[in-house]
Amino acid sequence: MSTTAKVPVPIDESAEPAAVPLRTALKAPILLGVVTMLVALLIAFKARAGKTTFRLAADTDFFDLPAVTVPSTATVATVVVLLALGTAASALLVSRGRRTPLWLIAIFAVVAMVGFLAWAAAGRTVPVVGLLGGSIALAVPLVFGALGGVLGERAGVVNIAIDGQLLFGAFAAAIFGTVVGSPWGGLVAAMLAGALVALVLGFFAITYFVDQVIVGVVLNVLVIGLTSFLFGQVLAENPQELNAPDHFERIPIPVLGEIPVIGPVLFRQTILVYLMYAAVVIVAWALYRTKWGLRVRAVGEHPKAADTVGIKVNRTRYTTLLIAGLIAGAGGATYTLVSVPQFGEEMTDGAGYIALAAVIFGRWDPVRATLAALLFGFATNLSGVLSVLGSPVPSQFMLMLPYVVTIIAVAGLVGASRAPAADGVPYRKG
Amino acid sequence: MSTNETEPAPVEEPAKDPQEPGRFDGVLREIVMGNAMVAVLSVLLAVVVGSLMILLTDENVRDTAGYIGARPSDFFSAVSTAITDAYSALFRGAIYNTNVEGFEGRIKPLTETLKFSAPLILAGLGVGLAFRAGLFNIGGRGQMLLAGAAAGWVGVGMDLPLVVHLPLAVVAGALAGALWAGIAGFLKAQSGAHEVIVTIMLNYVGYYLVFYALSKQGLLQAPGSLNPKSEPMPESVILPRLLGDRFNLHLGFVIALVAVGVVWWLLNRSAMGFRFRAVGENPDAARASGIDVGRTYITVMLIAGGLVGLAGVNQILGTATSGVTVDMDAGIGFDAITVALLGRSRPLGILAAGLLFGALKAGGFSMAAAEGIPVEIVLVIQSLIVLFIAAPPLVRAIFRLPKEATA
Numbered sequence: 001m002s003t004t005a006k007v008p009v010p011i012d013e014s015a016e017p018a019a020v021p022l023r024t025a026l027k028a029p030i031l032l033g034v035v036t037m038l039v040a041l042l043i044a045f046k047a048r049a050g051k052t053t054f055r056l057a058a059d060t061d062f063f064d065l066p067a068v069t070v071p072s073t074a075t076v077a078t079v080v081v082l083l084a085l086g087t088a089a090s091a092l093l094v095s096r097g098r099r100t101p102l103w104l105i106a107i108f109a110v111v112a113m114v115g116f117l118a119w120a121a122a123g124r125t126v127p128v129v130g131l132l133g134g135s136i137a138l139a140v141p142l143v144f145g146a147l148g149g150v151l152g153e154r155a156g157v158v159n160i161a162i163d164g165q166l167l168f169g170a171f172a173a174a175i176f177g178t179v180v181g182s183p184w185g186g187l188v189a190a191m192l193a194g195a196l197v198a199l200v201l202g203f204f205a206i207t208y209f210v211d212q213v214i215v216g217v218v219l220n221v222l223v224i225g226l227t228s229f230l231f232g233q234v235l236a237e238n239p240q241e242l243n244a245p246d247h248f249e250r251i252p253i254p255v256l257g258e259i260p261v262i263g264p265v266l267f268r269q270t271i272l273v274y275l276m277y278a279a280v281v282i283v284a285w286a287l288y289r290t291k292w293g294l295r296v297r298a299v300g301e302h303p304k305a306a307d308t309v310g311i312k313v314n315r316t317r318y319t320t321l322l323i324a325g326l327i328a329g330a331g332g333a334t335y336t337l338v339s340v341p342q343f344g345e346e347m348t349d350g351a352g353y354i355a356l357a358a359v360i361f362g363r364w365d366p367v368r369a370t371l372a373a374l375l376f377g378f379a380t381n382l383s384g385v386l387s388v389l390g391s392p393v394p395s396q397f398m399l400m401l402p403y404v405v406t407i408i409a410v411a412g413l414v415g416a417s418r419a420p421a422a423d424g425v426p427y428r429k430g
Numbered sequence: 431m432s433t434n435e436t437e438p439a440p441v442e443e444p445a446k447d448p449q450e451p452g453r454f455d456g457v458l459r460e461i462v463m464g465n466a467m468v469a470v471l472s473v474l475l476a477v478v479v480g481s482l483m484i485l486l487t488d489e490n491v492r493d494t495a496g497y498i499g500a501r502p503s504d505f506f507s508a509v510s511t512a513i514t515d516a517y518s519a520l521f522r523g524a525i526y527n528t529n530v531e532g533f534e535g536r537i538k539p540l541t542e543t544l545k546f547s548a549p550l551i552l553a554g555l556g557v558g559l560a561f562r563a564g565l566f567n568i569g570g571r572g573q574m575l576l577a578g579a580a581a582g583w584v585g586v587g588m589d590l591p592l593v594v595h596l597p598l599a600v601v602a603g604a605l606a607g608a609l610w611a612g613i614a615g616f617l618k619a620q621s622g623a624h625e626v627i628v629t630i631m632l633n634y635v636g637y638y639l640v641f642y643a644l645s646k647q648g649l650l651q652a653p654g655s656l657n658p659k660s661e662p663m664p665e666s667v668i669l670p671r672l673l674g675d676r677f678n679l680h681l682g683f684v685i686a687l688v689a690v691g692v693v694w695w696l697l698n699r700s701a702m703g704f705r706f707r708a709v710g711e712n713p714d715a716a717r718a719s720g721i722d723v724g725r726t727y728i729t730v731m732l733i734a735g736g737l738v739g740l741a742g743v744n745q746i747l748g749t750a751t752s753g754v755t756v757d758m759d760a761g762i763g764f765d766a767i768t769v770a771l772l773g774r775s776r777p778l779g780i781l782a783a784g785l786l787f788g789a790l791k792a793g794g795f796s797m798a799a800a801e802g803i804p805v806e807i808v809l810v811i812q813s814l815i816v817l818f819i820a821a822p823p824l825v826r827a828i829f830r831l832p833k834e835a836t837a
Binding site: 221399 | 483487566568617621623626627628630635641642646764767768771804810811812814816820823
């Protein structure tokens with residue numbers, strides 16, 4: 001069908017030249033300046049007395065790092081000075097016609113975050129390990145989903161159905177995890193469920209040339225309807241037989257897991273988190289360093305050229321999409337095989353759309369998309385931790401933060417991002 | 431309207447979709463060529479799949495299937511009972527209820543269908559209009575919430591006579607929706623920020639913003655209350671009932687019909703609509719021919735947000751007048767996407783799709799109440815309809831129809 005619902009993924013509209021135009025480059029120092037001002041305003045208008053403690057230790061480290069206690073206002077003041085320096089450095093670089101490097105922005109963000117925490121948690125203790133470790137756990141489905149999204153789009157198939165893949169994965173994991181009696185059964189079922197959604201997506205988008213955005217959105221609705229219907233009709237009646245899977249336990253990795261801070265954050269997690277690390281590395285490697293990856297990217301950028309040199313365009317798209325589905329489905333398993341082993345209606349709560357945002361935020365690159373997903377996980381967990389600590393900011397504003405940050409980042413730092421050239425365009429041979 | 435453009439000639443759509451809605455001969459030709467046939471068959475297919483799902487999960491059917499070899503008649507009567515019960519409940523809930531006395535009571539389901547379809551049409555127009563300009567507005571939820579909150583704020587915060595108060599509340603709601611969507615348009619125009627990300631994020635930001643306003647005394651929270659809910663709307667802002675107090679159908683449906691007409695005119699007869707479509711077809715070509723693409727993005731998002739905002743207004747001032755809550759959007763912002771897709775982003779198509787989905791919604795509730803079938807079956811049927819309609823070759827292959835004559 002031809003439809004006027006145009007695929008909304010951007011074709012590089014502004015067609016910026018390679019040299020960074022001043023207007024774009026200026027965004028970074030301006031944004032950093034605004035953040036510096038905001039942090040300065042915190043102590044100027046609402047300085048908080050007392051000391052803030054950053055607790056770095058977990059119980060089973062080789063040695064315990066002492067907790068760091070700092071006076072709140074003085075710390076924020078120091079942070080403001082550092083941030084001002086960072087802004088100045090960025091402005092200086094831009095005035096010399098260079099771009100603000102990503103590492104500078106990253107350091108800036110970390111420093112700003114420390115300042116904010118020192119202010120928000122005055123008189124209390126910030127559990128640094130819990131904050132970071134929880135972020136990783138929350139980011140797992142997002143990372144899996146984003147990896148699936150990146151793979152699909154690199155091959156030229158827009159995957160809006162990530163949410164459907166996560167939800168169907170969660171559903172299948174709950175049922176098969178219970179029936180098989182092992183979380184591994186659930187994980188395999190989740191991956192297959194994700195691949196099934198991908199297969200339907202491919203069937204309509206690749207074989208029948210249906211607009212990929214339409215199929216994606218509709219598949220999300222379909223999966224919500226299907227899982228909620230079956231939940232109401234079948235699962236709710238026999239929760240013990242169908243909806244009580246065993247769950248994955250935390251597996252501390254010897255030695256690595258005992259390094260202070262890093263150990264408990266990264267290496268005392270469930271197997272799903274370790275699989276996530278592996279998936280990121282493998283996807284990035286496969287996409288950029290293998291013949292298969294080159295083909296996938298060729299098919300996504302210029303299918304006609306790929307076809308001319310003998311690459312089977314649609315077959316490549318199908319296989320890539322199925323692999324992407326397996327990965328995204330594994331992300332769905334996190335919902336039902338980790339902390340609360342039970343399926344609930346619409347339990348992904350739109351996480352697939354956040355993963356999609358991470359894909360675009362990460363500019364269709366597996367590693368950057370992963371970092372974006374981790375950022376979302378961190379922001380979500382931060383709002384949770386701070387609402388427990390009783391921060392002076394109303395909880396709704398804390399919860400809003402990740403989304404506001406994304407908008408600012410997308411508008412200010414990423415700007416016009418360029419999707420793979422043939423993203424969303426069905427390939428008709430001939 | 432700007433004068434620096436020639437009057438837009440009636441633009442022919444790309445080859446595969448040759449009919450403009452509203453042209454009688456076009457409609458006729460479409461029926462003959464069988465596109466309408468595909469639509470009907472798609473609905474049929476979706477209903478068949480829905481029936482299978484009802485059967486597979488029906489207890490009687492499962493029980494009788496156990497001894498189908500011994501007494502097949504039990505099985506088949508269980509099947510037919512399950513199906514007839516389900517669809518007659520759907521029909522009774524959506525169109526005409528034969529189970530009650532009096533014409534008024536019997537026709538009430540139809541008015542419920544119209545009531546449910548009004549916000550779907552309005553929000554569907556908002557999503558569809560953005561589609562026509564090449565933008566994907568997933569931000570219906572946030573736009574509806576902001577609009578509802580603004581309309582509700584005008585509603586409970588002021589004391590005015592109905593002739594002033596009601597229009598003021600409606601306009602405030604539409605403006606709030608427009609501004610919320612306008613942010614996405616502005617950022618897209620200014621920095622190329624992807625509107626899909628921005629509208630998704632604005633959904634969450636809007637949700638928490640309204641949540642905050644609803645849990646803060648002096649903003650929107652009902653005085654003395656601890657719940658995140660506003661006071662009920664006063665009489666002077668409630669959209670008047672169209673058919674008297676026995677029916678829930680209110681002026682919102684008329685607003686939806688007017689909006690369909692306005693959007694149709696805008697898209698097909700105005701220079702602005704021509705620019706929207708030009709940008710939607712090919713932004714580079716549009717820019718090359720002197721259209722300010724950035725400004726078009728902003729305008730289209732403002733109008734789209736205003737339309738979705740009217741859907742929020744319709745809820746808060748018409749359907750759920752007991753007060754603003756954070757779940758007042760009732761999923762309509764997302765349903766609107768399927769409505770727009772099914773209506774192929776054309777105003778009259780969206781009207782038809784909105785009516786169909788409104789009927790399914792009204793009927794779905796009655797099916798859930800009468801037969802205990804989860805209301806989500808409606809979501810399944812809706813999404814299958816859209817999928818099948820989007821793939822005419824598939825439908826033709828399933829029913830062994832000849833290939834499209836024009837293809």
